[in-house]
Amino acid sequence: MNMALRLAAILFSIFITTAVHAADKPILPNIDIGKGGQCVEPDHALMRKTHMNLLKHQRDETMRKGIRGQKYSLAECVECHASTKTNSVLGSNEAFCQGCHAYAAVKLDCFECHANKRKVTAEASK
Amino acid sequence: MSETNLDRRDFLTKSSIGLAGLAIAPGMLLFDMAHARPLGEAASNKVRWGMLIDNNKCETGCNDCVTACNTENGLSGGTKPTDSQWIRKVQLKDTFTGRVSSLPMMCQHCENPPCVDVCPTQASFKRADGIVLVDKHICIGCRYCVMACPYQARSFVHEVLHDQKPEVPRGKGTVESCTLCVHRIDKGDTTACAEACTKAGHKAILFGDLNDPESEISKRIRTVTSTQIRADLGLNTGVRYEGI
Numbered sequence A: 001m002n003m004a005l006r007l008a009a010i011l012f013s014i015f016i017t018t019a020v021h022a023a024d025k026p027i028l029p030n031i032d033i034g035k036g037g038q039c040v041e042p043d044h045a046l047m048r049k050t051h052m053n054l055l056k057h058q059r060d061e062t063m064r065k066g067i068r069g070q071k072y073s074l075a076e077c078v079e080c081h082a083s084t085k086t087n088s089v090l091g092s093n094e095a096f097c098q099g100c101h102a103y104a105a106v107k108l109d110c111f112e113c114h115a116n117k118r119k120v121t122a123e124a125s126k
Numbered sequence B: 001m002s003e004t005n006l007d008r009r010d011f012l013t014k015s016s017i018g019l020a021g022l023a024i025a026p027g028m029l030l031f032d033m034a035h036a037r038p039l040g041e042a043a044s045n046k047v048r049w050g051m052l053i054d055n056n057k058c059e060t061g062c063n064d065c066v067t068a069c070n071t072e073n074g075l076s077g078g079t080k081p082t083d084s085q086w087i088r089k090v091q092l093k094d095t096f097t098g099r100v101s102s103l104p105m106m107c108q109h110c111e112n113p114p115c116v117d118v119c120p121t122q123a124s125f126k127r128a129d130g131i132v133l134v135d136k137h138i139c140i141g142c143r144y145c146v147m148a149c150p151y152q153a154r155s156f157v158h159e160v161l162h163d164q165k166p167e168v169p170r171g172k173g174t175v176e177s178c179t180l181c182v183h184r185i186d187k188g189d190t191t192a193c194a195e196a197c198t199k200a201g202h203k204a205i206l207f208g209d210l211n212d213p214e215s216e217i218s219k220r221i222r223t224v225t226s227t228q229i230r231a232d233l234g235l236n237t238g239v240r241y242e243g244i
Helices: A002-024 A044-065 A074-081 A096-104 B002-022 B064-073 B114-118 B144-148 B192-199 B216-223
Strands: B023-025 B049-054 B087-093 B100-106 B124-126 B132-134 B205-209 B239-242
Touching: A044 A074, A074 A096, B049 B216, B064 B087, B064 B100, B064 B192, B114 B124, B114 B144, B192 B205, B205 B216
Parallel strands: B049 B239
Antiparallel strands: B049 B205, B087 B100, B124 B132
16 A cells, blocks of 8 residues: 555656646747848747737738838748748748748648748849 | 838938939939839829820730730739730721731729729729729639629639749739739839830830829820720720720
């Protein structure tokens, strides 16, 4: 009886430690941020949370009113964050957009119409 | 925020240096910059973009405007019923005189566009400067506008597309048509078709601001007879033709 109790206690403590360890280090997607650099909003958590709202507001302004060259732009997202190897924000679960969307299980519609590749100049591709 | 302002300042400085290089004298530039709207400013109804197509100068058999449009907008160039065609060359034959001529046909950018009237989601809309566009974010692909357009200018995208142009987003399940090269106009450029026609030496397509009495297109429509196709519908098209 005593032995069984002790065994249970040991098992329980192992379980607790692993649980605590798991909480310490959540499994995050391994994302290729491309060129990276200074983002339009310095707060990364804010960008993760609200990038779709920023883009949606901007898209209506551009589409309906023709206001271009503003702060938030999908093309600029792609410009900075497309993988330096593939020039795309899609293609693998490490790609900037696809990687995070696959991780969060959120459907990504933008690139059914919009270009997912960085514009490569003739000189850069040489 | 400060980061953006710096970029903006940087941009303005650089562009003004560029402009200074092109100035012949203070206040005079080598080319007409009047059309370029400042970046970040909304399109205004003071401007109405249009084109004048001279049927006499349009060469039968020349397809340069169509090719230029396809290249500019990333269209396949196919002519099957399910392929997108934003501009087509149409051949006309006068059965009495036997005269054969051709003209390019595309979205006529009507002042009173029937496609906008019928759109159930308001995806089809007219921008302040007269350009008729489809907001593909809210287009449900019902194709009422395709039916309503008297010029058969609209196409439906039937298949999944890849490698679209960054400036010209296109996708399956939405309707599309000539955008009057809106991404070029916003930069102060002319349309791809007009550019190609001039390059080919025909100069049959004249692009400009119909509201500006001093623009080349306004002067031309003031002095020569030009017609709207299906003028009886009272749509007041932005694209006009002369010599038909």
